[in-house]
Amino acid sequence: MLSIYQKLTKIFENTLKESLEINQKNNLYNKLSLNLITQSSREDLGDYQSNICMILSKIYEKNPHQIAEEFISLIEKNKNIFKICSSLDIAGPGFINIKLSENILLEELIKNTKCPRNGISLVDKENKKIVIDFSSPNIAKEMHVGHLRSTIIGDSLARVFEIRGYEVIRLNHVGDWGTQFGMLITHLKDVYPEALESRANINIGDLVEFYKASKKRFDNEEEFQKKARAEVVRLQKGDPSSISAWRILCSESRKEFNSIYSTLNIQINERGESFYNPYLESVVKELELKNISVEDQGAKCVFLDGMSNKEGDKLPLIIQKKDGGFNYATTDLAALKYRFSEPPNGDGAGRIIYVTDQGQSNHFAGVFQVAKKAKWIPENCSVEHVPFGLVQGIDGKKLKTREGETIKLKDLLKESVKRAKKDLINRISEEQRTENDNFIANTSNVIGIGSVKYADLSQNRITNYQFSFDKMLAMNGNTAPYILYSLVRISGIKRKIKNARKEEINEKIYFNEDSEWNLIKKLLRFDEVIMSIEKDLMPNRLCNYLFELCQIFNRFYDQLPILKAEPKTMNSRMVLCTLTEKTLRLSLYLLGIETLERM
RNA sequence: GGGGCUGUAGCUCAGCAGGAUAGAGCAACGGUUUCCUAAACCGUAGGUCGUGGGUUCAAAUCCCUCCAGUCCCGCCA
Structure with missing residues (x-):
């Protein structure tokens, strides 16, 4: 509209x-x-x-x-x-x-039923490239709920941009470089020396345990610590055996990540921190040449405006450590510069979006400030941090297992599917239906995964949110099951209509009832919602819209007969059902949630 | 000390490019099924929008004060 x-x-x-x-x-x-x-x-x-x-x-x-x-x-x-x-x-x-006027609303309604994007206009801009930096787990560390938020929000934003016709570059800025690799590689060389020579596909088992073990040694064994420090230097110089150990660690982690991405149905391109390694030195040099950075206590820093530390001194962004090493600020600056630079040595992006937790707000504010000073953000281009709050348990504290450990994302998703399955089986027996295993597995998977995603996306991302299986899997309220169920109702009608009278669905449609008009007006708001998300990067608005649309649809469904209405009325109401179905499907697609015919 | 974010119904949260009576869901109470999946729908009850000021014809929304919670603040990311 x-x-x-x-x-x-x-x-x-x-x-x-x-x-x-x-x-x-x-x-x-x-x-x-x-x-x-x-x-x-x-x-x-x-x-x-x-x-x-x-x-x-x-x-x-x-x-x-x-x-x-x-x-x-x-x-x-x-x-x-x-x-x-x-x-x-x-x-x-x-x-x-x-x-x-009713006429213009009906025209719009028909236009949307014919439009594959449901009325969403295509972007009309010169630079259509958008980089979205999201998910970004760390090698040899388990993905947890924090990564979940970034992954889901980033994916949804990417989908919204894609449907608008932007060229979206989905980047997984994996933590695959840095000091922690010293200890990991040293430990690997000690425990699996054969891995380096045979190149056999070594299974180093639970990477998290592996990480913990090497961390423990690093903290407790002086000799190990020394070796680890030397290993970092070797790795950064490109020593073949170090690189090969590094590759093993990365590929082991990659397997884990990819299995989660596949469960979540997420497309993302890995381009880890290591990718920017060749550009770090020149970034530091350029900042020196432009007199933006200064040396302080042996480290190269850029002092930031508007930020100060406990002593009231300006806060530095360290771009080169006193030992000569680079850190994440350097990498982020190099990445930013690369992404804005024209190909072949860059992405030529017009907009860069970082989806990370709120804790990094200061860091990004600093990085952006330095990039601005260095004039690395071209005109008409923008860079934004899309922060999000913590995921908390029902007690309002950071989500943890009973033992106080971080909850693994893998386990969390499994648990959700398991609960969805239990609910489904209960319902099937209550309703005395018979369903095959395939149906049960698929349905509980779509509900389980969809519920986790929807719960996250439906929340205003800025605020912390309380993770609760009971709430996200509930049939009532602003939840995935409620939305999916509305869609199932429409599918039910469509199945019946095939068996019933075959009426031509023509365009001679008319409406007299309030609940019809309310539905029409809501349906036509779809493109406004999408545009507002493109601007403000708040996917929860789409969930909000979806929920309201479903409520209005369910009222319509409850109050008016469809299949039993007289033919002309039925046709008109079927047009509404069809457009509602299309809007729900498209919206759920944009949220990265799969749909069901029956549930 | 500086900065970010948050504070709205008993609980979980929307609303915050200022607008007319502040909205949902859950929980509570009451109602609806010869009919397309009742996993739904309808109704009742529940709020000095943290505090105090300011701007405005109009403030939950913008600005400032204060209070509370939370996160970040030199070589981790």
């Missing part, structure tokens, strides 16, 4: 211009023309509204109600308005309530 909104806005803009001219206040146009029309806050009164007359009241020194009357008569000089609106009413102190 954005196209209608734009037409409407145009008409109001012209009218405003005219009104300002009459009152000799032309100079205020730019300021006043922002947000001329908004969604109605009272849907019973109109579809859109304009509050401009209350603002003009002060300027014209006139009663807003009177201004509204004059404003409307100016609008009505443009006969196009009658094609769009059925009424323009003045209410309250001076609101203009805009009701759209």
Whole structure:
């Protein structure tokens, strides 16, 4: 419905211009023309509204109600308005309530049923490349709920951009480089010396245990620590045996990650920190040459504006440690520069998005500030940090197992599917249905995984959120099962209609009932929601929309017969079912959630 | 000490490019099934939007004060 909104806005803009001219206040146009029309806050009164007359009241020194009357008569000089609106009413102190005409709503409805993107317009920009940096687990460490949030939010944002026609580069900025590899490689060489020569596919088992073991040695054995430090240097110099050990560790981890990505149905390209290694030195050099960095206590730092430490001194961003090593700030700067640079030595991105937890806000603010100083962010390009809050247990504390250990993502997903399966089996026996194993496995998998994703995405990402299987798997409320169930209801109707009368679904549709019109209007809001996500990067708005759409659909379903309605009415209602189905499917696709025919 | 984020119904949260009566879900209470999956729908009850100020015709929303919680602040990421 954005196209209608734009037409409407145009008409109001012209009218405003005219009104300002009459009152000799032309100079205020730019300021006043922002947000001329908004969604109605009272849907019973109109579809859109304009509050401009209350603002003009002060300027014209006139009663807003009177201004509204004059404003409307100016609008009505443009006969196009009658094609769009059925009424323009003045209410309250001076609101203009805009009701759209049924014809234009029906036109839009038919347009959307034919549009594969459901009315979402394609982006019209020169640089369509967007880098999304998300997921980013660490080698030899287990993925946990923190990675889950990044992975799910990043994937959903990527899907939204893709459907808009952007070229999305999904980057997995894996922690595959750095000091921790010293101890890991040293430990590997000690425990599995044969791995390096035979190149046999060594199974080093639980990588987390492996990590813990090497960390323990690093903390306790002096000799080991020395060897580990030397190993880091060897690795960074490209020593073949170190590199080969490093490759083994990475590929073991990769197996783990990929199995989770496959469970979650996530597409992502691995481009770890190591990728930027060749660029680190030049980044540091350039910052030195541009006099942006200085040496302090042996380390090369950039002192940041607007941030200070406990002593009140400016906070540094360290780009080279006193031992000559580089750290994550250096890597992030190199990555940022590379991503904005033109190919072949860069991605040529127009927008870079980092999906990481809120704890890194300061770090990114620092990195962005330095990049700006170094002029690495080209004109008309933008870089954003998309932070998210912690995942907490029901007790409000960081999610942990009973033993106080971090919960493995793998286990968490398994648990969700297991619970979904238990619920399903209960229901099947209660309803005295018979279903085969295949159905049970697939259904519980879609519900289990979908519920975890939906619970996460439906939350405003900024806030911490309480992880609860009971809530996310509930049939009621803003949950995946509720949404999936609405879709199942439509599938049920479609199955029945095949067996029932075969009516032509033509375009001669008509609607008389409120619950039909409410559904139509909600359906047509879809593109507005998508555009708002593109701008503000808040996938929870799509969930919110989905939930409201399902509520409105379920009311419609409850109140009006479809299959038992007379043929013409049935056809019209089926059009609504079909578009609802399409909207639900597309929305769930954009959230990365699979759908079901029955459940 | 500096900075980020959060504080809305008993609980979990929406709403925060200012707008008309602050919304859901859960929990509580009451109702609806000859009908397309009742995993639904309808209704009742529940709120000085942390505090105090300011801007405005209009503030949960913007600005400032304070209070509470949480995260980050030199060579980990």
